[in-house]
Amino acid sequence: MNKFRSxxxxxxxxxxxxxxxxxxxxxxxxxxSNYLDTYNERLNRxxxxxxxxxxxxxxxxxxxxxxxxxxxxxxxxxxxxxxxKGIIYFDSGEKDQSTxxxxxxxxxxxxxxxxxxxxxxxxQDNYDLHYSWKPILKxxxxxxxxxxxxxxxxxxxxxxxxxxxxxxxxxxxLIVFIYLGYRITSRYSKPIEAATNVAMELAKGxxxxxxxxDEINETSMLSSSINVLARNLEEMSRVxxxxxxxxxxxxxxxxxxxxxxxxxxxxxxxxxxxxxIFHVNTSDYLNYLYYEIIEQEEIRSVIGEVFRTEQxxxxxxxxxxxxxxxxxxxxxxxxxxxxxxxxGVLLVFHxxxxxxxxxxxxKDFVANVSHELKTPVTSIKGFTETLLDGAMNNKDTLEAFLxxxxxxxxxxxxxxxxxxxxxxxxxxxxxxxxxxxxxSELINEVITMLNKKALSKDIRLELDYKREELYIQGDHxxxxxxxxxxxxxxxxYTPAKGYIKISLFEYEKTVKIHVKDSGIxxxxxxxxxxxxxxxxxxxxxxxxxxxxxxxxxxxxxxVDAHHGNITVRSTLGKGSEFIIELHKYMN
Numbered sequence: 376m377n378k379f380r381s382x383x384x385x386x387x388x389x390x391x392x393x394x395x396x397x398x399x400x401x402x403x404x405x406x407x408s409n410y411l412d413t414y415n416e417r418l419n420r421x422x423x424x425x426x427x428x429x430x431x432x433x434x435x436x437x438x439x440x441x442x443x444x445x446x447x448x449x450x451x452x453x454x455x456x457x458x459x460k461g462i463i464y465f466d467s468g469e470k471d472q473s474t475x476x477x478x479x480x481x482x483x484x485x486x487x488x489x490x491x492x493x494x495x496x497x498x499q500d501n502y503d504l505h506y507s508w509k510p511i512l513k514x515x516x517x518x519x520x521x522x523x524x525x526x527x528x529x530x531x532x533x534x535x536x537x538x539x540x541x542x543x544x545x546x547x548x549l550i551v552f553i554y555l556g557y558r559i560t561s562r563y564s565k566p567i568e569a570a571t572n573v574a575m576e577l578a579k580g581x582x583x584x585x586x587x588x589d590e591i592n593e594t595s596m597l598s599s600s601i602n603v604l605a606r607n608l609e610e611m612s613r614v615x616x617x618x619x620x621x622x623x624x625x626x627x628x629x630x631x632x633x634x635x636x637x638x639x640x641x642x643x644x645x646x647x648x649x650x651x652i653f654h655v656n657t658s659d660y661l662n663y664l665y666y667e668i669i670e671q672e673e674i675r676s677v678i679g680e681v682f683r684t685e686q687x688x689x690x691x692x693x694x695x696x697x698x699x700x701x702x703x704x705x706x707x708x709x710x711x712x713x714x715x716x717x718x719g720v721l722l723v724f725h726x727x728x729x730x731x732x733x734x735x736x737x738k739d740f741v742a743n744v745s746h747e748l749k750t751p752v753t754s755i756k757g758f759t760e761t762l763l764d765g766a767m768n769n770k771d772t773l774e775a776f777l778x779x780x781x782x783x784x785x786x787x788x789x790x791x792x793x794x795x796x797x798x799x800x801x802x803x804x805x806x807x808x809x810x811x812x813x814x815s816e817l818i819n820e821v822i823t824m825l826n827k828k829a830l831s832k833d834i835r836l837e838l839d840y841k842r843e844e845l846y847i848q849g850d851h852x853x854x855x856x857x858x859x860x861x862x863x864x865x866x867x868y869t870p871a872k873g874y875i876k877i878s879l880f881e882y883e884k885t886v887k888i889h890v891k892d893s894g895i896x897x898x899x900x901x902x903x904x905x906x907x908x909x910x911x912x913x914x915x916x917x918x919x920x921x922x923x924x925x926x927x928x929x930x931x932x933x934v935d936a937h938h939g940n941i942t943v944r945s946t947l948g949k950g951s952e953f954i955i956e957l958h959k960y961m962n
Contacts, residue, residue, distance in 0.1 A: 387556045388549060395545045418507040421450060422523055426509040429456070435511055435519035438465055453524040459517055461486045468524070481506060482522060570601050582609035632703075632724030636678060638717045640664050652703075652724060653696065674705070674722070681707040681720045691727070701728040736907075751783035807850035807936055809961050814845045814854075814886065818877055821858045825866065833871045836862070840879040847886055848961045853933045860926040861890045861953050869894035869950070884959055891952040897945040905943065906931040937961070 425446065429438060435456055447454045447467035456465040461483045481495070481504075495506040507523040569586045576584035582605055586598040626633055632649035636642055642660050650657065660668055666675055673692045680688050688707035693700055704725040710718035758776040766772045818838055829836040858877075865875045869892045878889040897905060906927050934941045937957055945951035 387552060391548055391552050392545065395548060414505065415507070418505070418523055418525070421452075422507050422509040422521065425454070425521055425523070426511060429511050429521060430513065434513040435464060440465055443467060450523075451525070453526075455482065455522040455524060456511070456519060457482060457486075457522065458519045459486075464519070482520075486520070566598055570597055573601055573605065577605055577608060580612075582612050632722075632726075634665075634722040634724070635719065636665050636722070637719040640666065640682075642668065643719070649724065652701075652726060677705055677707045678720055678722065681709050685709045685711070685717070699728075701726060702731045703727065751787040754783045755780050755787075807853060809848055810851060811846055811848055812851045814847050814888075815840050815843065815879060817851065817855050818858060818879070818888070821855060821862055822877070825859070825862050828863075829866050829875065832866060832869070832873075834866060834869055835874040836866075836877075837874070838877045838879070842881075845879060845881055845886065847957060847959045849937050849957065850933075854937070854957075857930050857933050857955070858888070858890075860930050861955075864926060865890060865892040865894060865951075868892070873950075886957055886959060888955040888957070889952060890955075891950065893950040896947040896949050897943070897951055898947055899945075902943050902945060906941075 428446075429435070432438070435458065438456060443454055443456075443465060444467055453468040454465070455463055455467070457463050461479075463479065463482070505525045507525075509521045509523075510517045511519045511521055566586070573584045573586050584605055585602050626644075627647040629646070630648065632652045633644065633646040634642065634649055635644035642663055642665055645655070645657060645660050649655070665678055669675055669678075671692075671694045673690075673694055677688055677690055677692075686709065688705075690705050690707075692703050692705050694703075695701075704727050706723040706725075708721045708723070710721055712718045758780050762773065762776055766776065815838070818840075822836055822838055826836050862875060862877070869875060873893040875890070875892045878891070880887040880889070931941060934955055934957075938961070939955060939957040941956075942954045943951065944954070
């Protein structure tokens with residue numbers, strides 16, 4: 376804006392200088408014309424008098440040189456008398472070489488051109504020569520010419536004075552106009568400068584910029600208008616930011632994957648949910664054609680169907696992601712703007728893998744419970760009918776059947792108890808009874824409790840821990856149930872003359888319990904499923920021993936309730952090792 380002000384001031388000063396210079400030239404020309412007219416008029420009168428004098432005294436051939444010299448000195452001019460051909464008869468300034476130079480040439484030039492004017496001005500460096508001539512007549516005929524030659528420097532002096540006046544006037548006018556121009560340009564350019572700065576700030580997005588102007592003048596309306604515009608833009612920007620934040624928060628946290636494709640097939644938007652589901656980078660997706668980037672043929676098929684039909688499409692898809700297969704409820708929605716202009720396709724991905732798992736788990740649970748309860752109930756009913764049919768009269772048969780009925784009822788009771796325990800553990804109101812206890816003592820109690828069962832199968836059961844005490848915080852009874860279930864499973868799946876080793880490891884903030892056996896082991900593909908309800912590695916063996924298939928599922932839930940972790944290492948035919956990691960303190 377300073378540049379604009381300088382340009383404006385420079386333009387004003389230039390106009391002033393041009394005007395003053397033009398005025399000086401006009402004044403100079405007017406003065407020159409006026410001066411020459413006055414000078415010529417004087418010379419004309421003097422020439423007429425001298426002409427009359429020479430004509431009355433006999434003409435060119437009768438001149439008195441002394442009188443002419445006196446007249447020349449009296450009038451302060453140079454007098455020259457010539458014939459009609461330009462031959463000089465008399466020249467009062469002949470001895471003066473400084474003024475004589477060029478006079479003959481000028482006289483001859485005047486006579487040859489036969490100029491109508493009787494005056495001529497010859498400009499030189501130091502002074503000007505002014506020629507005035509009159510014809511001298513004798514008996515009505517021209518016998519020669521009288522030339523009056525005068526030196527003059529008044530014209531040059533006048534020019535000099537005019538230009539001095541013009542220069543002084545120019546300097547004074549420049550000072551005055553620079554001051555006035557600065558004040559005027561400042562008055563009118565400062566508001567414009569402020570308005571320009573505010574407009575630039577508004578263009579950059581700074582809608583809080585304002586023009587501070589308390590004066591009421593011609594530019595106040597501009598300032599007020601820009602301030603009103605800035606306030607409106609700020610309000611619109613604030614509303615837009617709020618709406619944008621709401622929309623962004625909704626899109627990013629909607630709990631589903633979002634994919635937006637424009638009408639040409641280029642991907643314009645993916646949200647946080649989509650990134651977390653498919654583990655992709657935004658830079659690898661945006662502004663790329665969907666069929667070049669999306670690997671899943673099922674998704675490309677849904678997008679293509681929406682493009683073809685311009686109708687909503689909903690499908691449940693299953694495809695692998697990483698090491699697992701996942702289920703998605705996919706909605707394909709065509710985006711159609713005003714006047715039925717095709718905008719693109721919106722895809723929404725709802726991950727329903729857990730719902731599918733829960734549905735499958737529910738079906739499996741009902742089937743497994745029904746199957747597990749059906750077997751003992753069928754056995755009890757069959758043996759009871761046999762007894763009622765007369766077998767109870769045989770004492771040996773009665774005792775054998777009653778023993779089987781007792782065993783089956785005990786198995787059914789164990790199953791029902793495990794179901795009740797599992798149901799209670801899964802309920803939200805389930806709470807642990809946290810207390811300090813000696814973990815090594817708890818494990819010794821479990822070993823004492825199950826040692827007889829292990830010895831019956833010729834299995835060595837031992838604890839590997841050199842210290843006497845290891846206190847932690849947790850639910851004593853629930854952790855005891857965890858150890859019992861793991862050791863029971865180890866006894867169940869370990870053949871005779873095997874071993875079961877329980878090891879304790881203490882760290883700064885955690886402890887680890889290792890239950891290692893030399894049993895049959897677990898296949899690698901079965902390890903992820905061993906904590907499912909009713910899943911058995913060896914169904915015949917576990918069912919014959921009274922296993923319900925809920926033990927490891929209960930173990931997993933109880934360890935999770937303690938914020939711990941359980942892992943499995945196993946080699947088929949060589950044994951298994953369950954590792955439980957617990958925090959020493961629950962706070």
